Amino acid sequence: MHAIYTKYLLPSSGLFFKQIPSPQGFVDTYKVFDGETEIGEIGINQDGNWLLIGGGDETFGTPYQAAAKLLETGSIKVIQSQLLREFKANGIEVLEAHGNEYIVRNIENDNHYVVRPGHVEVNQRCECADCYYRDAKCKHQVAVENFLFQRLLDKPFDELTASEWNLLVTDAATSLIRGV
Ligand SMILES: [Zn+2]
Known part of the structure; x- marks a missing residue:
């Protein structure tokens, strides 16, 4: 090799x-x-x-x-479908976005959480215990990241800003697509 x-x-x-x-x-x-x-x-x-x-x-x-x-x-569409798969596998659905807040739902137990990805306090970024008590980047935050990433993928290429494009080509393969 x-x-x-x-x-x-x-x-x-x-x-x-x-x-x-x-x-x-x-x-x-x-x-x-x-x-x-x-x-x-x-x-x-x-x-x-x-x-x-x-x-x-x-x-x-x-x-x-x-x-x-x-x-x-x-083949950006290929990434997109892969992302969708991981997103589903995650079991977390992003229901609504209000400014910088996102309401997510755990499909398995129907629990809802508010996710604030940009919050300066790491343990305030999600309401779940993983985040609140353990400062963890929980699956709810990952689901929101995937959601935001998906939104970028849906944007026509000529409307992407330079930083959005950089996010797509770099983080796409490193952090975001990885899911949890
Ligand atoms: Zn959480």
């Missing part, structure tokens, strides 16, 4: 890289999958830059950035 493969493997995001034979001008080339869906091919050239195979001259510092570009151009 090539070093790059493991270094950039993001197990929870479902994004992975499979090495394939390189076309001329590339040192290493990878097919990029999001779950079971192939989203394109990326390669590293002799100068150490990552490019999309057949995708122009734009270069990237890491294979993950190149893969993010593939996501941008094609």
Whole structure:
């Protein structure tokens, strides 16, 4: 297994890289999958830059950035459906948003909680015991994060601000998609 493969493997995001034979001008080339869906091919050239195979001259510092570009151009929907699955698996439903407050419901026991993700006091961010007594980032907060993330995914690309886009391509694969 090539070093790059493991270094950039993001197990929870479902994004992975499979090495394939390189076309001329590339040192290493990878097919990029999001779950079971192939989203394109990326390669590293002799100068150490990552490019999309057949995708122009734009270069990237890491294979993950190149893969993010593939996501941008094609399969953001794949992430979306994955997120929905995790969201359901979570068992927490976001019912309403009032400004910075969100009402969530535990589907299993019908308990409701108010989540305030931006609250400065960590133990005030959710009403549940996990949060209140243990300062934990509870599943209710994660559900709200997923909800907010989903809202970004639903936004047309040309309306995303730079920081929203950064959130999508970086946190998407690291914290938010991971769910609980
Ligand atoms: Zn909670």
